[in-house]
Amino acid sequence: MSTSLKTIFLAIGAFIGLSVIAAIALLVFLDANAFKPRFEAAVSDVFGMEVKVGGRLGVDFFPNLRVTLEDVRIRNRGTEVAAARKARIGIDFLTLRHKRVRVEAIALEHPRVFIERDHDGTFNFEQSAAARGMLPDLDLAKISLSGGTFRYADKQSGRGFEADDCSLDVSRLQLTDRNRPGIMKNLSFTAEAACGAIRTRGYAASGLRFSVAGQRGVFDLKPVTMRVFDGSGSGSIRANFTGAVPLYHVRYSLSAFHIEAFLKHLAQQKVAEGPMDFSANLSMQGKTVNGLRQSAQGQISLRGKHLILNGRDLDRAFARYESSQNFNFVDVAALLLAGPAGLAVTKGYNFASNFQGSEGRSEIRTLVSDWKVERGVAQAQDVAMATKQNRVALKGRLDLVNERFDDVTVALIDTRGCVKAQQTIQGAFKQPVVEKPGAITSLTGPAVTLLKQVRHLFPGGVCEVFYAGSVASPK
Structure with missing residues (x-):
């Protein structure tokens, strides 16, 4: 989520940059096209990037x-960072008499922004410290864009995303105090934003909408709404x-x-299917x-x-496990793990394919997966x-920083919450x-011999309770 948030602000900054270019145009010329080379050179010096106006300037x-x-x-650095089909800048005519320019409104049509972070962590829009220091103060009443x-x-x-059909309406944008390092610390504005579609390599979302209110480095986005996985x-x-x-x-x-x-x-x-x-x-x-992963703390629930x-x-598989000893609890556990770790966990083990081509179906009456996150490690609180x-329950931790299982145990439990059979998962x-017992077997297929089978010598005898959470035993 953090990467998405940062790139949203970068996009807004790029859109603003395109608008500032148009405002600078008035300082360079009034008879536009004859002065286009001077305009391009002046703006390029300000932004420390190559700026070209391919069409009419009027x-x-x-x-x-x-x-x-x-x-x-x-x-x-030879790569296109931003572009706009057309920009319209409204100017307060009276300020020109005093050789000043006051921008009243900015409208961008079909802007495009391309942000890339290379292998050493450098963004394609980054400039020298000198170029950043020349960024002018801004005080804009209104900015709008459509079709972005x-x-x-x-x-x-290796991650990324695309957003299309984006619109933005910004009010009261101010960028001041250039001597204070960091653009975000000096930025204030309110905005309404929307994107029709967002796509990553594996997923898609639609109908993204959010409001932003920020002042001098503190920004609140609420509410943030969208449609994801039909929810x-x-x-x-x-x-x-x-x-x-x-x-x-x-x-x-x-x-x-x-x-x-x-x-x-x-x-x-x-x-699988269901809400x-x-x-x-x-x-x-x-x-x-x-x-961000190392510092993450809070609660996650599925x-x-x-x-x-x-x-x-x-x-049926649970009923036959004593004789066959040929069932993989990890397939079942993957459903429980999908909440806190998502693809980070399931991408290494394609549990979904292990159910294809088999016979039968199962009704999961209740699934609970509650986790507490501290310093990037998710600790199972109530997972069953x-x-x-x-009933199947899970204990243990997920190291989201190093992407490792930390003493994760999945168990088939009886009515008292005691273990009937269990497997312990370790590794990346x-x-x-x-x-x-006696070996460590890599997960290379849909069937893995059970780690440990626990037999109770006396039915109803004393046992160590493995699970005492909210998922009740079937009657």
Whole structure:
């Protein structure tokens, strides 16, 4: 989420930059096209980037004084950073008598922003300290854009996203105190933003909308709403840039999303189906993805009822485990892990394919996956699910920083919450391993011998309770 938030601010900054270019045009000329080379050179010096106006540059006086730029492009180190098909700048005519320019309104048509972070962490828009110091103070009453597109690519992590059909309405934008380091610390504005579609490598969202209110480095985005996995998402974000390290507080809930939509990219067949609810309340600080993970703390929850798991009858498999000893609890655990770690956990083990081609189906009457996050480690608080006849529970930790399982145990439990059979998972998310008596077997297929089978010598005797959470035993 942090990467998305930062890039949103970068996009807004790029759109503002395109608008400032048009305002500077008035300082250089009034008879536009004859002075285009002078304009391009002046703006390039200010921004420390190559600026070109490929189309018409003109000044209109009716109904109000307005500067129009067509086909504006900004390049840095040989790469295009931003472009706009057209920019219209409204000017207060009276200020020209005093050789000053006061921008009243800015409208951008079909702006495009391309942000890229290379392998050493440098963004394609970064400039020298001298160029940043020349950024002029801004005091703009209104900025609007329509039909915008945004592309972000991070070569360090291989991640990125695209946003299309974006609109933005900004009011009372101020950028002051240039001697104070950091653009975000000196920026104030209110805004309404929306994007019709957002896509990552594996997922898509639609209908993104949010409001922003910020003053001198503290920004509140609320509400933030969108449609994800056929569910309705809503939340808020507070971003504080006043300190040496940015601080973020994220609250988010995704109601009634469809697990089949979440798992669609993992398998062609419908592995599971049914509605689920996800929520997160997290605080993070840092300048990098790894730094944000290391500082993450808060709560994460995934819950669902009356889910259908296709391809395997779990109750039948549990009933036969004593004789066959050929069942993999990790397949089941992956459903419980999808909440706190998402693809970080499941990408290394394609559990979805292990249910395809098998016979039967299972009803998961209740699924609860509640986690507490501290310093980038998710600790299971209440993690279990119940079928018609059985319960499976999970304990342990997920190291989200180093992407490793930390003593994760998945157990089939009886009515008292005591262990009937269990497996312990260790190792990296990409290459998890399951421990069993006398050996460690890598997860290379859909079937893994059970780690440990616990037999009670006396029915109803004393046992160590493994699970005492909210998921009740089937009757």
